[in-house]
Amino acid sequence: MGEYALQMQGIIKEFPGVRALDNVTFSVRKGEIHALCGENGAGKSTLMKILSGVYPHGTYDGQILVNGQKVQFKSIKESQDAGIAIIYQELALVEEMTVAENLFLSHDLMRAKVINWNKIYVEAQKWLDHIGLNIDPQTKVGDLTVGKQQLIEIAKALTKEIEILILDEPTAALTESDVEILINLLNDLRSKGVTCIYISHKLGEVMTLADTVTILRDGQTISTDPIEELTEDKIITKMVGRELTELFPYEQREISDENVLEVKNYSTVDETGKKVINNVSFTLKKGEILGFSGLMGAGRSELFISLFGGFKGKKFGTVYIDGKETNIKKPADAIKEGLAYVSEDRKRYGLVLGMDITKNTTLTALNKVMKLKVIDQALEIKSVSVITDKVKLKAPSLEAKVGQLSGGNQQKVVLSKWLMNNPKILILDEPTRGIDVGAKYEIYKIINELASQGVGIVIISSELPEVLGMSDRIIVMSQGTITGEFLRDEATQENIMTCATGGKKREQSLVNS
Template sequence: MEYILEMKGITKEFPGVRALNNVTFSVRKGEIHALCGENGAGKSTLMKVLSGVYPFGTYDGKIFINGQEVQFKSIHDSRQAGIAIIYQELAVVGEMSVAENILLNNELIHRKVIDWNLLYAESMKWQKQIGLDIDPQTKVRNLSVGKQQLIEIAKALTSDAKIIILDEPTTALTESDVELLMNILRDLKAKGVTCIYISHKLSEVLEIADSVTVLRDGETISTDPVGDMTEEKIITKMVGRSLTEIYPYEKRKLGDTVLEVKEYSVTHKGTGKQIIKDASFALRKGEILGVAGLMGAGRTELFTSLIGGYNNGKYSGSVNVEGSEKNIKNPSDAIEAGIAYVSEDRKRFGLVLGMDITKNTTLASLKQVMKFNVIDQAMEVKKAEEINNRMKLKAPNLEVKVSQLSGGNQQKVVLSKWLLNNPRILILDEPTRGIDVGAKYEIYKIIIELAKQGVGIILISSELPEVLGMSDRVLVMSGGKIAGELSRNEATQEKIMALATGGKNI
C-alpha cells in the first residue's frame, strides 16, 4: 500500500524556539493514522504546516502527496490538494443552518441566487453519508457538540477531501457520540479516505488507528503498527520515561468530616423539573471522593449548585462545612465557606484568556494582594510566583497570556488561582480533560499532595480508570440521584457502570 502523504525533514522555527526538528511523517492511503505526543511536542505545528497555515517558505523540508512534491502557499492550496482539518475548536457558524454549514463555499447558485431546494437536497445526501438524520434547515447552534462535529466532517467530504485531520475530536463528546464518530471513521476508511487522528485518549487510539506516530520535543520518535503498541509503550515514547504508576495514589489517614450534604435537591425554576433528587453524602479531610456517572446524570449540576453557580435552580436540603450549616447563594459565599470549584470548561469559566498568568492566578483572592483597596503589584507578582512554582508551571514568565499556554499548564493556573485561597474543599470537574499523559500525571501528583495536606477533594470524571485510580471512595450518579457508593477496594468499572445505568450494585 503506497504512501498518500510524506513529510520529510520538516523543521519549523519561531523566535528562540525550534518547534519541529527534522520531522518525518508518512501516512498510507486509506489508513487511520494516529499522531500522539505531549502538549508542545509539535503535533499542531506539523499539521499547520501540512494544512497551509504555515506556508511554503516559512519552514524547511518537503511534502509529497501521492509521490508528487507540493508547496502550499495558503490554506486554499492545501484544500485544493484534498486536505481538510477539523480543529478541536469547531468552525461551524451557529446562526446558519446545517445545510449552509455543510455547503459553505460550495453553495448551489442559479442565476446568482442560491437554489435553496437544491441546497437542502444536496445537504441531505452528505448527511446520509455520515448518519446525520436531521432537518437540514436546523440552526447549528441548537445541536450538540457531537452533531456539530459530524457537520464538520460532512463539510470536509463536500470538498472531496482525501486526507481528513481530526484534532482531539472526542474531547467534548458523549459516549454515544464517540461511538458514532468511530463508526463514521471506519466507514470513511472503507471508502478509501485517509484520516490523521490526534488524541490524548490512548484507549481510542488503540481502538481506531492502524498506525501511530509519536512526536516528542519537536522530533519524530517512532511510527509503529497499533498491533505492536500498548498504552504503556505509547506513554513511554511520549514522555521519554516509563510511568510505572499512571495514577500515583497513596493511602492516607483521613480526618474528620469536612463537608456533609443532606437530602439536597435542585428544581429547575422554569420547567419545575427536579434536576437533583435527595442527594446525601459526606467528605472527609484528606479524602479524594470520586464522582462517576453517564452524561446527563447530574454530576456537574449537583456540584455547581453547591457553590451557588447553578442560577436556574431552587435548592432544598442542607450543606454543612466542618459542622456549620452554610447558606450558599453564589460563588462568593462558597469561597467564604472554604469551597473551591475547578470547572470542566476551563476556557469559559476558569480563565480570562486575554489576561496574563499573574492576573489569572490572583483573580479569586484579590483581597490578599491589596493595600487600602488598591492592588499591590509587587505582592501580586510574589504570590503568583510562589503558587505557580509550587504547581511547577512551565512558562517563560508570568506575563504570558494564558491563551498561549498548553492545556496542562492552563489547568495548573486554574488550580493556582483556587489554591491561593487555601480551600478546605476542592471540587475538580473533569480536571484532566484535553490534557496529555505527562501533564495528567503532574496534575494527579498535585491532587495527592493536596489530599495529604488535609484538603477534602471531590473528583468528577468521565474517565473510569481515572476515578478508580485516584479515589478513596466513589459516588455513582444516575438520573439526578446518587445511585450508590463504592469503597476503593470494591469499586470496578463493571460495578460503576451497573449503578450508572440504573441497575443495582453487583
C-alpha cells in the same frame, strides 16, 4: 496501503527563540488511520498547521509531498483544494446558522443568485444520514451539544472531496454514543480509501483505531510503528522519554472522620420547572478524594455547579461545611466558604485567555495581593511564583498570555487560581480533559498532595480508569440521582456502569455515612 498519501520530510519550524520542529519526518500511507501522539508542546499542532496552510510555505524548511507530488501551500485554501481537511478542538461553526447552512457555507449551493433551500436541506439530510446523526438539518448549530457539533464539523469536511482528514482530539467532548458514531464513521472512511491523521491523548482510542502510530517529543520524530508492535505503556514511555511506573499515582493516606461537606436531601429545579437533581445526599471527609461517575447528562456537573452557587433555578435541601449549615446563593459566597470549582470547560469558564498568567492566577484572591485597596505588584508576582512553582507550571514567563499555553499548563493555571484561596473543598470537573499523559501525572500528584494536607477533593470524570485509579470512594449518578456508592477496593468498571445506566441502587451501610 502501500503508497504514501502524505510525506513530510525534514520539517523545521522556528519561532523567536524556540525551535518547535526539528527535522521532523512524517509519512502516512493511503487509506490508513495514522495516530500522531505526543505530549502538549511536542509539535503535533505546529506540524498540522504547516500541512493545512496556516503556516505557509516559506515560513518553514523541508518539503511536503501529497500523493507523491511536491506541494507548497501558501494558504489554507490551497491545502483544502489539495483534498486536506483539518478539524480542530475549537470548532469553526456559526452557531446562529442551521446545520444545513453550516454544512454548505462555502459550497456552490450557497453562492447561487437564488438559493434552492429545498435542495440544500435534502443534501444536508443525506450527509447527516451518512454519518449516522439523527437531527433535523434546520436545527440551529448553537442548540446542539458540543459532541454533536463535532460530528457536524466532520460532515462538513466530507461534503468536499477530501483525501486526508485530520482530527485533533475529536472525542474530547463526545458522549459514549457519539464516540461510537465517530469510530464507525472513521472505519467506514478507511474502507473507502480516505486517509485519516488522528491526534488524541486517549490511548485506548489510538489502540482501537490506528493502523500506525508516529510519536513526537520535543519537536522531533521519535518513532513510527505499526499498532501491532505497540502497547499503551510503550507509547507513554516514548512520549515522555521515561517510564511512568503508574498512570494513576494514588497514595494511601489518613482520612479524617470529620465531614468537610455534607449534603442532605438536595434537589434542583431549572427555570422551565424541570427537576435536574433529585433528592441527593452524600458526605465528603477532610483529606478524601471522592469520585463522581456517570454518563453524560447524569447531573454530576449540574449538582456541583448548584452547590457552588452557579445554578439558575430553585434548589432545596441542606448543605453543611465543617458542620455548619450554609446558604450559598452565588459563587462569591462559595469562595468565602472555602469552595473552589475547576470547570470542565477551562477556556470558557476558568480562564481569561487574553490575560497573562499572573492576572489569571490572582483573579479570585485579589484581597491577598492588595495593600490599601491597591494591587501590590511585587507581592502579586511573588505569590504567583510560589503557587506556580508548586504545580510545576511550564511557561516562558509569568507575563505569558494564558491562551498561548498548552492545555496541561492552562489547567495548572486554573488550579493555581483556586489554590491562591487555600480551599477546604476542591471540585475538579473533568480535570484532565485534553491533557497529555505527562501533565495528567503531574496533576494527579498535585491532587494527592492537597488531599494529604486535608483538602476534601471531588473528581467528576467521564473516564472510568481515572475515577477508579484516583478515588478513595466513588459515587455514581444517573438521571439526577445517586444510584450507587463504592469504596475503592470494591469498585469495578462493571458495577459502576451498571449503576450509571440506571441499574438498581446499591444499598449499603456506607451510603451517606
